[in-house]
Amino acid sequence: MHELSANDLNFSGGPGALPAAVLAAAQTAILAVPEVGLSVLGISHRSDWFAGVLEEAERNLRHLLDLPDSHAVLFLQGGATLQFSMVPMLMLRGSGKVAEYLRTGYWSAQSIVPAELEGEVRVLWDGEPGGFSDLPDPDSLPYSPDAAYFHYVSNETVEGLQFHTLPGLDQVARVCDMSSDFLSYPFNAKRFDLIYAHAQKNLGPAGVTVVIVRRALLEQTPAGVPPILDYRTHLHARSIYNTPPVFAIYVVALVTRWLIDDIGGLKHMAEINHRKARALYAMIDSYPELYLPCAARAHRSRMNLTFRLPSPALETEFLRRAASEGFSGLQGHRSLGGIRASLYNAVTPEAVEALCEFMEEFANRH
Numbered sequence: 113m114h115e116l117s118a119n120d121l122n123f124s125g126g127p128g129a130l131p132a133a134v135l136a137a138a139q140t141a142i143l144a145v146p147e148v149g150l151s152v153l154g155i156s157h158r159s160d161w162f163a164g165v166l167e168e169a170e171r172n173l174r175h176l177l178d179l180p181d182s183h184a185v186l187f188l189q190g191g192a193t194l195q196f197s198m199v200p201m202l203m204l205r206g207s208g209k210v211a212e213y214l215r216t217g218y219w220s221a222q223s224i225v226p227a228e229l230e231g232e233v234r235v236l237w238d239g240e241p242g243g244f245s246d247l248p249d250p251d252s253l254p255y256s257p258d259a260a261y262f263h264y265v266s267n268e269t270v271e272g273l274q275f276h277t278l279p280g281l282d283q284v285a286r287v288c289d290m291s292s293d294f295l296s297y298p299f300n301a302k303r304f305d306l307i308y309a310h311a312q313k314n315l316g317p318a319g320v321t322v323v324i325v326r327r328a329l330l331e332q333t334p335a336g337v338p339p340i341l342d343y344r345t346h347l348h349a350r351s352i353y354n355t356p357p358v359f360a361i362y363v364v365a366l367v368t369r370w371l372i373d374d375i376g377g378l379k380h381m382a383e384i385n386h387r388k389a390r391a392l393y394a395m396i397d398s399y400p401e402l403y404l405p406c407a408a409r410a411h412r413s414r415m416n417l418t419f420r421l422p423s424p425a426l427e428t429e430f431l432r433r434a435a436s437e438g439f440s441g442l443q444g445h446r447s448l449g450g451i452r453a454s455l456y457n458a459v460t461p462e463a464v465e466a467l468c469e470f471m472e473e474f475a476n477r478h
């Protein structure tokens with residue numbers, strides 16, 4: 113029997129697990145930030161200490177992604193959902209061009225609705241007829257070189273689908289919602305014009321959304337965008353235009369510090385994540401009559417592993433037994449049902465091993 117805590121066995125799709133060392137540091141900071149003597153919940157966002165936190169969070173992100181100064185880093189509120197509107201307000205409104213989107217799952221489908229309020233949207237590929245179980249081949253999509261921008265979701269959190277190669281044309285602005293796989297592997301950030309990722313899947317608590325945007329893009333901001341929805345406002349105000357979520361940003365600084373100091377960077381993080389996902393998919397695949405994977409093999413997510421059991425009753429039994437053994441967060445998204453194990457960065461290989469053992473035992477009983 114393993115000796116893992118309930119936090120260790122949290123496989124939630126979001127808010128997701130955070131590293132134990134980060135939780136301990138956050139706990140200390142809630143009582144008193146050591147170098148200040150005040151609770152992080154009561155420190156001014158205009159303090160020198162918080163200026164240092166913002167600076168560290170940005171520096172860590174730049175270091176992890178090898179991000180050049182051509183791109184700005186912003187810490188915004190409103191979640192990924194607000195970015196579904198802010199992106200087309202900036203890049204589509206009044207442009208007279210067409211925005212191209214991939215509709216590959218629940219979240220990318222959500223992202224299209226507000227874009228259509230700002231201008232013309234062309235869906236290059238729609239996975240709904242196929243039950244959102246597959247992704248397109250990025251090289252065979254009918255891209256237009258004249259598009260206002262190209263938008264996709266790198267990891268469909270609900271369905272468990274992930275792009276393993278980069279879609280889009282380099283001559284068209286590439287925009288990506290990376291909310292559920294940001295900082296889980298290294299990638300070339302310079303090939304993106306705008307990346308957004310809220311914190312609560314892989315890098316902190318809900319409340320802050322990291323936006324990485326090519327500075328030159330902001331010159332095309334149309335007139336009439338309210339200041340709080342204008343990226344330039346936040347850039348000029350250094351992410352403290354209004355009161356920011358100080359605690360959430362502090363935890364992002366801690367998580368990025370953990371990625372650098374304890375994990376050793378994104379290449380190592382990716383190796384660990386590959387091993388975790390490989391182990392759990394191997395377990396799923398060794399009982400093909402009991403564990404029925406939802407996503408096409410080539411596009412399986414390394415962050416969210418989705419599968420069904422042959423009947424709703426068996427799924428209920430699986431979740432019940434898992435809960436009784438201390439596992440949590442395994443219920444599929446409310447829109448889809450089934451089982452989803454989310455293996456975000458903070459989920460340890462030991463926790464995945466424990467889940468594999470549980471699944472083997474469950475399979476042997478059924």
Ligand SMILES: *Cc1c(COP(=O)(O)O)cnc(C)c1O
Nearest residue numbers: 191192193219269289291292310
């Ligand atoms: C969870 C999720 C969202 C929704 O984010 P909010 O912060 O709740 O607005 C959007 N996109 C992706 C890929 C997600 O996983």
